[in-house]
Amino acid sequence: HRHDKVTSALSDELLKWGPFQLIPEPTFYEYADGSKKRVDLTIATPGTTYAIDVSIPDPTAETYLKLGSATLLGVAANDKAKHKYAKHAEAVKKFGHRFFAFIIESYGHTHPDVDRLLRELSAYVSPLLRKQFVAAALDAVHVALQIGNAEMLAAAAKNQRSNVAV
Secondary structure (H helix, E strand, O other): OHHHHHHHHHHHHHHHHOOOEEEEOOOOOOOOOOOOOOOOEEEEOOOOEEEEEEEOOOOOOHHHHHOOOOOOOOHHHHHHHHHHHHHHHHHHHHOOOEEEEEEEOOOOOEOHHHHHHHHHHHHHOOHHHHHHHHHHHHHHHHHHHHHHHHHHHHHHHHHHHHOOOO
């Protein structure tokens, strides 16, 4: 699953580079509707705690094409981020944490929150290595995305072959 691969790749990079404590799918955020929604990852640093929710929208999906994704870069990422903020931001803020929508379109375009988050987290990495940290984290999540894309295509091809009548 691409989502899990991207989340895992980000987690692995964070653990390599900085003094981060990671809490996958925390259950401590309280939502106004009483539901038990979960962000994908809470990242505790010595100064700030961040919560992220990962999503990988397909800009060629009908929903995003209707919004103009065929001619405008980032439409799918922006729309998905808007929904993620509506879903999680208030509950995360009540805890004094900061929410970021970690959105990477299926072809690799990232929502601006991805860069903002990584730049903020880089403050906890040695000043000499901050640019390398951001680059390594972006590389890791993009490689994970493309591995997930390849696995999806391979599974679809296998399924297609098994459905062909002989």
